[in-house]
């Protein structure tokens with residue numbers, strides 16, 4: 001199906017990049033990644049070793065074409081509400097404008113999701129003065145449906161703070177507690193990602209975000225102990241033959257999995273695993289159609305010799321059957 005010589009190698013090597021959100025705008029592929037930086041931060045299970053400060057947008061004219069770095073698109077110093085940790089971003093197009101979405105910690109150390117706007121897909125982007133009201137946690141992914149309705153999917157456990165919002169308010173807890181120990185345990189229902197429909201302005205939520213449950217083959221929600229299938233972070237939504245597919249990372253078990261639904265707002269039923277673990281702790285991806293073929297953009301830590309917070313983005317072709325089943329990728333095998 002594919003010539004792997006153009007796939008599965010870092011798209012750029014002059015900077016570290018991660019968490020690629022790929023989109024097709026104006027007939028080109030644009031990739032919105034995190035920009036990983038060398039740092040002395042402690043790996044405390046809370047993600048403090050990910051101290052990113054800006055974003056660069058990458059682009060390719062075609063599959064296999066050289067990947068361009070379009071330079072800095074947004075820096076934290078130009079985001080009035082943010083204090084640190086510019087994590088996995090995404091972008092969308094609507095109403096003749098490009099929208100860039102990104103998580104960062106606010107001045108109180110709480111992850112929020114911000115929006116910025118630009119006239120071109122590669123930016124630069126101008127940040128809104130405040131974060132999106134009602135937003136929290138990390139990893140925004142915005143899906144614009146064929147009817148023009150747009151939805152933001154977001155949320156990540158542990159360093160991403162998702163489990164700290166179960167009451168609807170942020171509960172800080174003891175910074176020394178075991179990551180995730182304040183989330184569901186054992187047979188309790190695992191947390192799902194959040195979804196919020198966006199207003200027409202693409203800068204605000206239409207209503208309060210709601211949690212998406214991921215159901216097993218018997219229609220029961222996945223439980224916290226089901227760590228090979230539970231939701232951890234990195235949601236992505238793609239549509240294939242009128243069905244909606246939510247894909248995500250299982251975090252500490254390092255898989256990319258996906259679930260299917262008839263509606264962008266769920267419920268979703270677990271369907272399978274789409275990629276085996278990569279080098280490095282994190283796994284984060286996006287799925288995009290380009291010229292009738294499907295591609296998986298993802299990262300690993302191979303370029304830094306396995307250092308988790310120093311990653312590189314790459315891509316490979318995806319095989320999707322008529323019923324939406326994705327042929328599982330082993331990132332290091334043909």
Ligand code: FUB
Nearest residue numbers: 050087088233234282284
């Ligand atoms: O890049 C920082 C965090 O690592 C992302 O937000 C997560 O999805 C994980 O890839």
